[in-house]
Amino acid sequence: xxxxxxxxxxxxxxxxxxxxxxxxxxxxxxxxxxxxxxxxxxxxxxxxxxxxxxxxxxxxxxxxxxxxxxxxxxxxxxxxxxxxxxxxxxxxxxxxxxxxxxxxxxxxxxxxxxxxxxxxxxxxxxxxxxxxxxxxxxxxxxxxxxxxxxxxxxxxxxxxxxxxxxxxxxxxxxxxxxx
Amino acid sequence: xxxxxxxxxxxxxxxxxxxxxxxxxxxxxxxxxxxxxxxxxxxxxxxxxxxxxxxxxxxxxxxxxxxxxxxxxxxxxxxxxxxxxxxxxxxxxxxxxxxxxxxxxxxxxxxxxxxxxxxxxxxxxxxxxxxxxxxxxxxxxxxxxxxxxxxxxxxxxxxxxxxxxxxxxxxxxxxxxxxxxxxxxxxxxxxxxxxxxxxxxxxxxxxxxxxxxxxxxxxxxxxxxxxxxxxxxxxxxxxxxxxxxxxxxxxxxxxxxxxxxxxxxxxxxxxxxxxxxxxxxxxxxxxxxxxxxxxxxxxxxxxxxxxxxxxxxxxxxxxxxxxxxxxxxxxxxxxxxxxxxxxxxxxxxxxxxxxxxxxxxxxxxxxxxxxxxxxxxxxxxxxxxxxxxxxxxxxxxxxxxxxxxxxx
Numbered sequence: 001x002x003x004x005x006x007x008x009x010x011x012x013x014x015x016x017x018x019x020x021x022x023x024x025x026x027x028x029x030x031x032x033x034x035x036x037x038x039x040x041x042x043x044x045x046x047x048x049x050x051x052x053x054x055x056x057x058x059x060x061x062x063x064x065x066x067x068x069x070x071x072x073x074x075x076x077x078x079x080x081x082x083x084x085x086x087x088x089x090x091x092x093x094x095x096x097x098x099x100x101x102x103x104x105x106x107x108x109x110x111x112x113x114x115x116x117x118x119x120x121x122x123x124x125x126x127x128x129x130x131x132x133x134x135x136x137x138x139x140x141x142x143x144x145x146x147x148x149x150x151x152x153x154x155x156x157x158x159x160x161x162x163x164x165x166x167x168x169x170x171x172x173x174x175x176x177x178x179x
Numbered sequence: 180x181x182x183x184x185x186x187x188x189x190x191x192x193x194x195x196x197x198x199x200x201x202x203x204x205x206x207x208x209x210x211x212x213x214x215x216x217x218x219x220x221x222x223x224x225x226x227x228x229x230x231x232x233x234x235x236x237x238x239x240x241x242x243x244x245x246x247x248x249x250x251x252x253x254x255x256x257x258x259x260x261x262x263x264x265x266x267x268x269x270x271x272x273x274x275x276x277x278x279x280x281x282x283x284x285x286x287x288x289x290x291x292x293x294x295x296x297x298x299x300x301x302x303x304x305x306x307x308x309x310x311x312x313x314x315x316x317x318x319x320x321x322x323x324x325x326x327x328x329x330x331x332x333x334x335x336x337x338x339x340x341x342x343x344x345x346x347x348x349x350x351x352x353x354x355x356x357x358x359x360x361x362x363x364x365x366x367x368x369x370x371x372x373x374x375x376x377x378x379x380x381x382x383x384x385x386x387x388x389x390x391x392x393x394x395x396x397x398x399x400x401x402x403x404x405x406x407x408x409x410x411x412x413x414x415x416x417x418x419x420x421x422x423x424x425x426x427x428x429x430x431x432x433x434x435x436x437x438x439x440x441x442x443x444x445x446x447x448x449x450x451x452x453x454x455x456x457x458x459x460x461x462x463x464x465x466x467x468x469x470x471x472x473x474x475x476x477x478x479x480x481x482x483x484x485x486x487x488x489x490x491x492x493x494x495x496x497x498x499x500x501x502x503x504x505x506x507x508x509x510x511x512x513x514x515x516x517x518x519x520x521x522x523x524x525x526x527x528x529x530x531x532x533x534x535x536x537x538x539x540x541x542x543x544x545x546x547x548x549x550x551x552x553x554x555x556x557x558x559x560x561x562x563x564x565x566x567x568x569x570x571x572x573x574x575x576x577x578x579x580x581x582x583x584x585x586x587x
Contacts, residue, residue, distance in 0.1 A: 120443055122355075134418075148396050
């Protein structure tokens with residue numbers, strides 16, 4: 001990514017995050033994530049006092065409000081499984097084709113239904129996102145343009161408590177940033 | 180403020196129900212459950228303070244598991260005392276006597292600020308437990324947990340009885356899976372504040388936060404070793420969720436597991452030599468164990484077919500309790516809390532009542548568990564005494580509470 005494009009990505013990110021505070025996913029602050037180990041974090045906002053909002057602040061549920069989330073259909077999974085079903089292959093082919101033809105980075109979100117415990121589902125959601133990423137690499141996508149996020153069971157797309165809802169919630173979503 | 184009042188009112192409604200549990204216990208020692216009968220005669224002096232002190236003391240003694248509240252006339256132990264209070268603080272004087280022998284088990288005065296009434300009584304309660312049962316009490320301990328409200332998951336800390344809730348984060352993001360440092364000063368947790376799940380640490384004294392792990396992908400499940408020098412956690416930076424250890428500064432990273440499955444939820448054994456965790460390498464999630472330096476993993480649990488969220492207890496050296504591993508099992512579509520005893524391979528259910536029960540975390544006495552109970556998709560925190568089998572609901576919080584971690 002050129003430095004101009006990176007700067008634009010960050011700018012869009014900040015604007016998106018500020019605008020989306022209080023509504024749906026603000027998925028713009030990706031560029032600030034550094035793949036590093038420990039670091040100092042001086043922010044003490046919120047400790048013992050009310051009210052911090054701003055970049056990085058996002059509500060829990062939702063995702064259908066911004067065009068980025070609806071751009072590609074979600075890839076669905078079987079219960080307690082991170083295997084890509086043959087039926088979902090064509091969805092990944094479309095994502096891979098888009099990445100080849102367009103600039104930008106891809107965030108792959110892994111999600112689970114509510115029938116697993118919290119931390120186990122965080123690992124399962126990550127395995128789903130990684131499975132989708134690895135499949136996209138096989139289809140020719142550049143791994144350095146992709147990041148994974150597991151939300152476990154914290155962001156269901158369907159708030160229901162039946163098999164129909166669970167089937168929709170066991171998914172990977174794809175978000176393009178910096179296009 | 181309104182929320183606090185809602186909580187207080189709900190609690191006041193609960194208290195008569197709770198004290199009703201002890202009614203009808205006339206025997207001096209509850210032989211089945213090993214509890215001493217205890218009569219609280221209350222405190223003379225300022226009526227408002229005396230009433231609060233008496234309520235907190237009764238609740239503490241009952242939750243300790245070592246006492247059954249009983250009428251003063253027939254109890255093995257009786258309490259009497261006075262309270263004084265003004266703007267500068269309170270003084271609580273308390274005498275506990277074994278009625279039959281006239282032996283004074285405890286006679287002591289406790290001082291604190293006017294805002295500290297509960298803390299002062301918690302100290303008194305723990306000293307009564309120590310004096311009569313010879314065991315470490317839990318009344319002065321704290322619990323960190325996840326408070327879901329206003330569309331976010333924030334971290335909070337409260338007293339073990341559900342009072343004095345203090346919100347730690349105001350990120351309006353997702354903050355989950357808190358775990359304490361053994362000195363009780365720090366809490367590590369998973370934060371989505373910067374979009375991706377990272378491991379953060381908050382210092383409860385200064386409020387300072389620092390980022391301990393923010394590798395690509397998943398950074399989660401951090402847990403301090405018993406000596407506080409190491410942290411075990413799950414990272415996916417090498418292409419799959421695997422277990423790692425690092426030092427408490429977040430450096431000296433070492434990879435422990437190498438599988439195609441997912442590894443998560445590490446908990447250190449009481450001696451700090453091994454780590455129990457969840458892996459679905461066998462096709463279903465089960466509890467495994469690995470040496471703190473790596474090596475070959477050993478599978479601990481066999482059944483039921485879904486065991487997650489292991490938490491090792493660390494009972495004090497003089498305790499009657501043995502180290503135990505609490506887990507969350509999934510049986511017939513419901514989560515239940517079970518306890519695995521070393522070497523047995525078997526998980527014995529301790530909370531299996533048809534509701535969903537998750538996130539077990541041991542108190543430092545190795546006898547009590549705090550866990551999340553979900554009824555009609557609403558999650559609240561409960562205490563369990565594994566000796567008596569009694570469950571107690573903590574004051575309910577607006578929104579919902581989950582993933583509790585009992586402090587040292």
